[in-house]
Amino acid sequence: MEFLEVLKRRKTTNGPFLDKPVAKEHQRLLMEAASRAPSHFNSQPWRFVLIEDPAKRECIAEIGGRTMRQLIADGRFFERYRRYFRFSPKEMEEKRDGILIDHLPALLRPFTRQAMRPWATRLLRLLRVPEILGEDNRRLVAASPLLLAALLDKDEYRPGELSGFYSLLALGMAIENIWLTTVELGMGIQFISTPMEIPEAWEEVKRLLEVPENLELMALYRLGYLPPEPPRPRIDWQSHQRKRLSQFVFRDSCATPEED
Template identity: 30%
Template sequence: MDLLTAIHQRRSHRGDFESKPICQEHLDQLIEAARWAPSPFNVQPWKLLIISDSESKNAISDLTELAIIEQFKDARFLDDNSRWIRFSEEEWMGERDGILLSDHLKLPPPFDRDPTKVKPILKNAGFLSFLGHLKAGKIPAKEISAQVRNSPVLILIVMDHQRRPPGGGGQRWMWLGMGAMIQNLLLTAAMLEIGVQFVSAPIERAEDRKSLGKVVNMPSSCEVISLLRIGYAKQVVQKSVRLDPSEFVCYESF
């Protein structure tokens, strides 16, 4: 597969995975791709923790569940999210950004038939935090945490502050290196037909990142950056949208 095909075919995989484990040869290829990413001063600030053991997966799944329940109580979080939610494919294709609600939440009837009906309710979602306090987050929390638990492999992506490059911008440069490393991994996964999903819920809040670190005995110089769940995809996901180049590319001057 050539590079541009892998770039176009890479999609976030939100469905279930085949139950078979990722073979070592494929894991080695993902690691090799990550290894050769660029980083400032070649500091290579990353660590990858590959998790396939059920005990750790269960603990991370439990943390994910709790984090989502808490997020649904947080008015600001709900408001921030609602800006980027698209309620129908038509709206999504028109805006060419944001996420399609039905890809992320199974809506109860009658909203499942026409998700645009929840748009007026969710457009200012902050006031719905009272539902979160009534544990409304439990339904998506159960669903997503089960996906985490049932994934053949989780990859915890960690940044090691001991490998900080020199200069005032050190931390920012490290983050750029981390992004490049993750993209190498994602594109290689796409090439190998391995599905990947970012699971950001247990990464959002500092206390959850700390708990995650504890579960896996993370050294104190390290910071949790991201959690990926990976597996062989049951079905190929094709849908996504992007801005037109005319909306983000300028020539010579802004």
């Protein structure tokens, strides 16, 4: 596949993967791709854990589902991320960022805008949205044949110092290399974000993965091969729109936006 085509096809996988183990050869290719990312002084501060063990995947899935349910039920999720939600193609076309909520159970469709308001947590509970999202999240993670933990070496990752910034930058580029390689391999990938939003749950994951003191757990991902026509979760969205050049590029100084 041509490289620019890979860039254009890169996306997050919201739905399920095939019930098929990820080949060891492909796992090694993903790690080789990560290792080719640039890093400050070639420090290579990244570390990764490839998780195939069914029991560990089930435990992480339970934590992911539980934290999703908790974040929705207590209102924290929408409080933090409300500004990214779009509810019509017109709104998405104007803003060209965030996520367009375009796939909902019929029962929820009349309440979408109300559900984003600060007082709407009780409504979400009545409509069982926390349970729906939590269970969908648990199932997706549990059925993913490969989970990936991304960590940083604390000898390099020192928050508050430039080395901390350089390490985060390097890890981000390593993960992007992995993400792009999944496109070439016919795979998908998704960030498992909710456990890290609740400190106690994140500590559970650290204990499960036996993370030593010299490493910092930074992120979790689920990976697998894509089915020909992936089914969508009960509550889903799309986010393929990108800002126009005039919205994020400047010419010579920040005073002159680039022309579209």
